[in-house]
Amino acid sequence: MSMSLLLACLWAVIANVLAMTPSKDHHWRNAYVLIAVGIPILGYITVQHGPWVGLLVLAGGCSVLRWPVIYLGRWVRRNVAAVKGPAE
Template sequence: MSVSLILACAWALLANVLAMLPSRDNHWTRAYVLIALGIPLVGFVTYQNGPWVGLFVLFAGMSVLRWPVRYMFRWMRQTAAR
């Protein structure tokens, strides 16, 4: 297994551990940190393993961070409607 996939698995494990811990802001600060770490990681996975594995890791990260993704799509739809 490549280094990038090991890092992606570590990111997923970290995301699940952070989701189990209580938070005062409904985990939004942790979500921002995970997004900031995850975007370059998806690029690294895509670079080392190809676009299909990169898409798989992207969709896995989107399933973990589903509420920020949902709000992003809602914001994009409202912006496009203007």
């Protein structure tokens, strides 16, 4: 197994261990750290194994960090609606 996939597996294990620990801020600080560490790993995987494997790993990361992804989608939808203006 390549180094990039080993790093992704290690990231997933750490993410699951962090999810099991108690947190006062509902794990948002952990999510920010996981995102900051996961983006370079995802780029490394994409460079080594191609975009399809990169998309699979991205989907796995999004399933682990689903609430930041949901809030990002809501934020984008709200801002797109504000740019379009009120519906007629």
